[in-house]
Amino acid sequence: MAKTILMVAFDFPPSNAASVQRTLKFFQYLNEFGWTTIMLTAKQSAYVHLDNSPPIKLNDNQFIYRAKAFDVMRHLSIRGKHFNWMKTPDRWGTWIPFALYKGKKIILQHKPDIIWSTYPIPSAHYIASKLSDYGSIPWVADYRDPAPYIHTTNGKFLDGIHKKIDDLTISKARKVIFATSATKDKYEEQYSESEQFSVIENGYDEDNFRKAKALEKSHPNIFSDGKFSLYYAGALYQEGRDPIPIFEALSQLKAKNEIDSSNFELIFQGAGDGTVFEDTLKQLNVDDLVSFIKPTDFLLAIVNMTRADALLLIQDERFNLQVPGKIYEYLGSNKPILIKTPEGSSTAQVANLYKCCLLFSNQNIYELILNTSIQQGFNKMEPSHLTGNFSRKDRAKTLNELLNSIIQT
The missing domain is CATH 3.40.50.2000 (Glycogen Phosphorylase B;)
Known part of the structure; x- marks a missing residue:
């Protein structure tokens, strides 16, 4: 059965951000599990640090679309100064209208069966929620990291904005995935226990x-x-x-x-x-x-x-x-x-x-x-000799099973 997933993630190669590997390996291994994988991400000019590894080789059923994005800190500040509201919901929030425009065109062209988005950039969840509404497409939200207000603070204003995005996510997403059980527990304290919540941990890729x-x-x-x-x-x-x-x-x-x-x-x-x-x-x-x-x-x-x-x-x-x-x-x-x-x-x-x-x-x-x-x-210490299902491919297999359960209902 042909199946297509639209993935919304701000950081993607050539970004050198810590969140890239989780997203990249899901994109690659879901394709091996039979999905047409479509990535909606930002133009590389938005990234603070670039990874100069060779470009990703795409199969015929893999696509990457990049939306314009400005970094408030680097592109929209004057002598290092800017208004705090400009970093709403994050410092790259300017990509929201461009991503929505491009995302709607992707939906019309590729007709995805499911939408997936990932933290730690909260604007990605907001974009996915709007695209889900536009195409009446089930949405899966991934939290590589919890929103800051869950365990610390970014200030009352941003905490409030991030809480609203979480409220939107929990109310609309078909499934919500966390990278640790402790984060899942914290969200259950905030929103009550739910079968909607799952855990898919990070891993390493051989x-x-x-x-x-x-x-x-x-x-x-x-x-x-x-x-x-x-x-x-x-x-x-x-x-x-x-x-x-x-x-x-x-x-x-x-x-x-x-x-x-x-x-x-x-x-x-x-x-x-x-x-x-x-x-x-x-x-x-x-x-x-x-x-x-x-x-x-x-x-x-x-x-x-x-x-x-x-x-x-x-x-x-x-x-x-x-x-x-x-x-x-x-x-x-x-x-x-x-x-x-x-x-x-x-x-x-x-x-x-x-x-x-x-x-x-x-x-x-x-x-x-x-x-x-x-x-x-x-x-005196011993090498690690990894045990358990810590490979990125196994993590993607778990995600594949979860996605299949949604589109088959």
Whole structure:
């Protein structure tokens, strides 16, 4: 049976955003499961960071349509200033009219059987809701991340807007999918339990590791010979992913002569240029141990993961409901992983399945790390040997089954 899905997602290659892999693999693997997959996304000029990996190869029944979008921060600010309402419901909300126009043309041309949209850009759900109404097409809403008001705040005004979009989504979407059980539980507290809610977790894709392997010879090694290299890939936030306790621990390790610049390095990639931490690093006397390098393409980041001696993940209390997709790439690299996260977090629940993961929080970092040589501690840990159905293809298979159940009713 021919079946067609219209997918609405702001971030899609060549965007280098963290949400891309979940969307991309659904797009690719649903096509293998018999769907004509149509992506409605933004023009690449809207993306802050670009991934320079080779373009996606499309089959005859795969289509990508791009709508014009402006970034308030980069395109509509004057000397860095703009009105807050311009970021409603998000900083790329300008793509809404362009996406609706293009989406209606797609519906008339391709007649999709179902519409799927994904957070963390809330305008995608709003666009999907309107297109669902226009074509009388069932809609499935995916929450890679919860709306901010569920677990933190973006301010009273934006929280109110995001709550209205969630109200619209919960009332209209045939199915609502969450990336973690903890997020689903929070939404059930907000909206009551519902058979409408499902969980499809993130995962890792073995094909990405095969592609990364092919790039190893042509990609320079960012790590130093003779040093124990700890690697962090991705963004840092003052609230939510705070590395300062790590720096403090390194400072004490250095003071105890456990490590120095001749045998240890911590490299952050994609976390900015480190300027915001310069004074702290100097005060702690670890500026020679820690470096920040520019972002790289997704596949090259995997190359770096496989070359590092160990990997660092920071997921503080603000993100207790979420499990970063990056943890699955980390696990897939078969490296020891040092994870700063609260014991009860969703990330901790995944990490506790693996002996390769060393968990710590701000409260126990000194006892756990300072009293154990980093090199000795990690050398005793075992590779991950992923267990469970964590492949992206298996996740897409679950989504395929859910979609089939909708169009067959």
